[in-house]
Amino acid sequence: MKVVKEEFGSKDNQTVFLFNLINDHGVEIGCINYGCIITKIITPDKDGNFENIVVGYDTLNEYEKDSYFLGAAIGRVAGRIKAGSFELDGHTYSLAQNENNNHLHGGIKGFNQVIWDAEIIESEQEAAVRFTYLSPNGEEGYPGNLKVSVTYTLNNKNEFSIHYSGISDEKTLLNMTNHSYFNLSGDLKRDILNHSLMIKSDKFLELNDELLPTGEMLDVRGTAFDFTSGRIIQTGVISEHPQNKLAGEGYDHPFLLNTQHNNEIVLKDSESGRTLTIETDEVGVVVYSGNQMKSEGVIAGVPSRKYLGICLETQGLPDAIHHQQFPSWILEKDEEHSSKTIYRFGIENN
Template identity: 55%
Template sequence: MLVKERKYGVKDDKQVTLFTVKNKNGFEVSCMNYGCVITEVLAADRRGQYENVVLGYDSLEEYGQNSIYLGAVVGRAAGRIKEGAFRLGENVYHVTTNEKSNHLHGGHKGFSHVLWDATVLEGAEETTIEFTHLSKDGEEGYPGNLSMKVAYTISNNRDEISISYSGISDKDTLVNVTNHSYFNLSGNLRRDILNHELTLDSPTYLELNKEFLPTGKLVPVDGSVFDFRESRKIADGVHSGHPQNVLVGYGYDHPFLLDENKNNRIVLMEEKSGRKLTVETTESSVIVYTGNNLNSTENMRGKRLRNHLGVCLETQGPPDSIHHPHLRSVILQAGKTYTSKTVYSFGVI
């Protein structure tokens, strides 16, 4: 496998390194140690042409504050925490409120806006970029010194990237980590994602309130545009008058619950290019976000950044579950190990 490293820029007086791994087929993944951001994924269409299938920029300067978390690992707790407060045992903790009165994606820096240590582990059949970070006790308000590891593993034979997460804390804390890549299978942002088709075996989704926080209500998908158990176009939700689609800016930004007892499978396809992305995860939910609020005057690799240019498939535990005991807990007990794994496999229809 071909592995390259180069200086991508400087952040906080430290070098940011871009890693590029290319397998024998031509499949290629680029990522940096700032926020573990995946900047580019080159995957083949039905003609065998490898093109980029994620949103991203060509320079560190363009990422700026990365307010839309392009390609980043987010945590300690992905999603929102109501009023930036939660109770663990006898203690109440107040975390950063960085979206009005709520906490979002780990706070001002979290995992997405810090430099991680990185190591390249090369093997005969796969190469791993291993990122490590110590999130100190009290950082963003979270309790516990949390040692985190994120591993991006690229296969030499298969066009796939596996993301494994692990962490251990010396105090009880919250850990709910995901990758926030925006996918667009048309290739080099040629088209938006409205005609992408999604298949997702989920019988229920979480209702959101006006602050995009889960109300705790589990809503059956039956007979609605939220039913992805058979393939459905993203456009169905964008053009829908359903109050929940309208609420989030015409589209989806909702947690869909998955079966905790099996390796869940999600499939995204684009007919015109013939590309297919299969996502398998150990997680209990996935947030489907259809880029409803991407409109900008900015250009991204020659294209204007606009709504519905990419779709996120954020595999994680249910957001704000600390306030909804009937949802799967994201509490990590002191001395216990947090683990999660999601595999993104690319192929053709």
């Protein structure tokens, strides 16, 4: 197990570093301390070919211009906050409105656009990088000086974990996730429409025209949102369900998980044989099938287009601050937030 550190570029007179976490089986995770961005995940297919299974750029300049949040840590709050405002203890806080009138993924300069401190941690069985950042009181409108850390760990079981933690000197909000776009075909050879996805979830959140939760939790049964036995992504793209249409022909929806750390999310690509199993502490996962990706430009030598990757964003439910029936992501003063998501890379046994 080892971590290889190299220069990736510079921003604001600071060096941005690439950290390559490599296990004894050749699985490799690339991540940079700008936005805690995961640039690559190298895993084998059924024939032993090692290829990248996430969508990522080759240069820092491309990440600085990126509007898709490729591979990034998202915070302080993932997803949308209605009208870019919320109330805590009788005080109204105004946030950056960076998507129409709403606040999205932490604002104009969220966690995905800052340079984090980084510490390498190595052992015989694990290789890790711990990223830390102090988000000052008032940043993007949020209260409290918030100390956050994101730790990426790869082990010899071909498991990659993300541990999020945070503590604030004032009551505030915190709901972090990672925004990697997975494509198990390897090196973006195909889109993700023929990937199959299984989620242990009986309910998903209804969205309005602004992709904000209405507050209604809909039953997945008999719909293109039923992933309980596995479903090909393309079935949601061609679905006539109004929620699939609303999302731009596909998915951009939060699902409530029935269980935690129990093989609750499994993505498969039958052609490559690759599987990705995700387990988490979080109550939900946002499934985004890349519907808004544009057919312009090039990503890692491949033309950009819809459905080039699928995001599986483990997190609290979006806009929970405006829905009392949703699990809260209010972080009390001096109380530590901690959550963990594990990604297990495998090969399907035919």
